[in-house]
Amino acid sequence: MTTEATEAAMAAGHAAGAAAEKGGMPQLDFSTFPNQIFWLLVTLVVVYLILTKLALPRISSVLAERQGTITNDLAAAEELKLKAQEAEEAYNKALAEARAEAQRIAAETRAAIQADLDKAIAKADDEIAAKTAQAQKAIAEIRAHALESVQEVAKDVAREIVAVLGGKADARSITAAVKAHLKDLKGEGRP
C-alpha cells in the first residue's frame, strides 16, 4: 500500500509537471484576462444596482419597521400596565369607599336604634313613674283610710272598755286620748 501511495504521489508530481508544461495554471493565462475583467465589472455593477435599488432599502425598511413595531408594542404594554395599575387603584378606592359607607350606615342605624331605645326607655320610665305615683297615692289613701279605721275602732274599743269598767266617758275626751295615743304610736312605731 505504501509503495502504491508513493507511486501515486510520484505520478501526481509527474502530472503536475505535465500540466505546467502544457500551459500552467489557467489563472495565469493572460489571454482570458480582458474577458474576465469585463464580465466581473458587469457583474459587480449589476450586483451594486440590485443592492442599492432594491435589496438594501427594502431590508433596512423591514428592519426599521420591525424595530418600530417592537418599540410600539413595548410602549403599549407599558401603557396597559399603567392602566391596570390605575384600575387596581380605582378598585381599591371603591372598596375603601364602600367599606366606609357601610360603616357609616351601620353607625347611623345603631344611633337610630339607640335613639328609639332611649325614647322607649324614657317612656317606660315615665310610665313606671306614673304607675308608682298612682300606687303610692293608693297606698297613702289606703293607709289614711286604715288610720281612720284604726281611730274608729280604737274609739269604739275605748268606749266599750270604759263602759265595761263602769265609767262614763264623753266622746270628746275619748277621741282626744285616742289621737294622742296614735300620735305616740306613729312617732315611735313607724319609721
Next chain:
Amino acid sequence: MAAEAESETGLVFHPMEQFKIEPLFGEGPIHWYTITNQTLWMGIAVLVIFLLLVVGTSRRALVPSRIQSIGELAYGFIYRMVEDVVGKEGLKYFPYVMTLFMFIVVSNFLGLIPMSFTTTSHIAVTVVMALLVFVGVTILGFVKNGIGFLKLFWVSSAPLALRPVLAIIEVISYFVRPVSHSIRLAGNIMAGHAVIKVFAAFAALLAVAPLSLLGVVAMFGMDMLVAFVQAYVFTILTCVYLKDALHPAH
C-alpha cells in the same frame, strides 16, 4: 506526458483543470465579450444574490422566513462591521462593501457545488476587486484629507529618528496591500479546490479509496469554512483600508 502518467498507474491528476476558462457556446478564441463558463457562474451568482436579497425579502414579513432571515443577517453582519470598523461616517460606503461581500461569499459557496466553476479562484477577478478597493480608498483618502492623507505613512508616535525608516516600510506595506488582499482570496480558494481534486483522484486506487473519500469530506468541510472566512477577511480588510482613508492619523 499526462497520458503517460495515466498508463503507468491508472490515476488521472488534473487538479487545475477545473479552473479552465472555456467559451460556453462553441469553440474558438476568448474575446473580451465571449460568454464563458466563468460568465455563466458570475450570472448565477447575481441570480442567487437577487433571489436571496430581493425575492427572499419580497414579503417584507415582520416575522421573517428563513430566506429573509439569511438576507437580514447578511445585511446586519456587514452593516455592523462597517459601523464598528470604519465608524458612523463609513456607512455611506456600506453598499460598496456589501456588494463585494455578497459577490465573494456567494461565488465561494457556488464554487463548492460539484462540477461548478469557482469565479473567485481566479487572480484576475480578485486582483480587480482588490485594485478597485485600493484605488478607491487612495482617492478617497486624498479627497477627504488632502495632503494630510500622507500622515498615514508618518508614524508620529515613534521616535523622530525612526520615522523616515518607518515611513518607507509603511509606504511599501501600503502598496503591497492589493497584492496580499487579492492573492489571499484566490490562493485559499484555489488551493482548497485543487486539494479536493487530488484527494478525489486517489479514490481510483481501491486500497486508499476510503481514506481518499474521508479526505474529500474533510476538505469539503474545511473549504466551507474557508469560503466564508475568506469573504469575511476580504470584507473586513476593505473596511480597515476605508478607515485608514477616513482617519489617516495613527
